[in-house]
Amino acid sequence: xxKGKFGLLRIIAGEDRGRRLISPPDDRIRPTPGxxxxxxxxxxxxxxxxxxFLDLYAGTGSxxxxxxxxxxxxxxxxENDRDALALLRQNVRLMTRASDCIIAASTAxxxxxxxxxxxxxxxxxxxxxxYDVPGVPLRHLEGLLAPGGxxxxxxxxxxxxxxxxxxxxLVQFDQRRYGKADLTFWKFPDKTEETPLS
Numbered sequence: 001x002x003k004g005k006f007g008l009l010r011i012i013a014g015e016d017r018g019r020r021l022i023s024p025p026d027d028r029i030r031p032t033p034g035x036x037x038x039x040x041x042x043x044x045x046x047x048x049x050x051x052x053f054l055d056l057y058a059g060t061g062s063x064x065x066x067x068x069x070x071x072x073x074x075x076x077x078x079e080n081d082r083d084a085l086a087l088l089r090q091n092v093r094l095m096t097r098a099s100d101c102i103i104a105a106s107t108a109x110x111x112x113x114x115x116x117x118x119x120x121x122x123x124x125x126x127x128x129x130x131y132d133v134p135g136v137p138l139r140h141l142e143g144l145l146a147p148g149g150x151x152x153x154x155x156x157x158x159x160x161x162x163x164x165x166x167x168x169x170l171v172q173f174d175q176r177r178y179g180k181a182d183l184t185f186w187k188f189p190d191k192t193e194e195t196p197l198s
Contacts, residue, residue: 009062012038014069021091023060024083032059032128032154036181037066040152043174043185044124047150048072051123054144056108061088063126065095076102076122078111081130112140121146128154142168148190155182 009021012034040063041048049071055064058077068075077092079085085105092101104111108129114120123146127138138153145151151170174185 009060010034011066011069013041014066014071016065016069016094016096019069019094021060021062021065021094022087024087032063033179033181035178036154036176036183037063039176039178039183040126041066041070044150045070047124052076052121052146054078054122054125056111056125056127056141057129058088058103059084059128061091061101063128064101065091067124067126068095068097068100072100072124074100074102076104078104078106078108080105080107112144115144120144121149123149125149125151126154127151142170142188145170145188147188149188151186151188153184153186155184 008023011017011019011021048067050073051067053064053067053072053075055061055067055075055077058064058079059081061077061079064072064075064077077088079088085103088103092098092103095101104114106114122144125141125144127141141151170186170188172184172186176183176185
């Protein structure tokens, strides 16, 4: 892999606002656009501080590190691609709270099985599967969410139509598009709640 480009990716808000990250030298690894990261941070600004955040296909880490800068308690970054892992590790080291990041060098499927074994749950899960990599069946992700937790799914352009979470308890409460980033927002309702967002 060619050397990554420094400065094209930036942290938008929070403790590390303006921090430059290392971006990929080509289009094989696709960082989530800044407008999409800003939307996630703004919509969930009351949820992120102190949360347990999972980025299941982390790539450069731009989404998870944005959450870290905005006050997430712990950020778990799952990535299996060797080139992406190299960028991810470099970017984590640039953050003020790098020690609050956990990098799991594993496939999403393998790591989800490990999370299930550990009975690990998260408050926020971001899922952006690469177009050409078989992903975890999305309905299985419900078990990773703590009650009241949120899941953001960045849908690939060729994603099959229909509800990917049919048969689960997840409730869709928003959908937005930013360039090629099509985001759907889901919530795992807490039994005490009546609406997806209060």
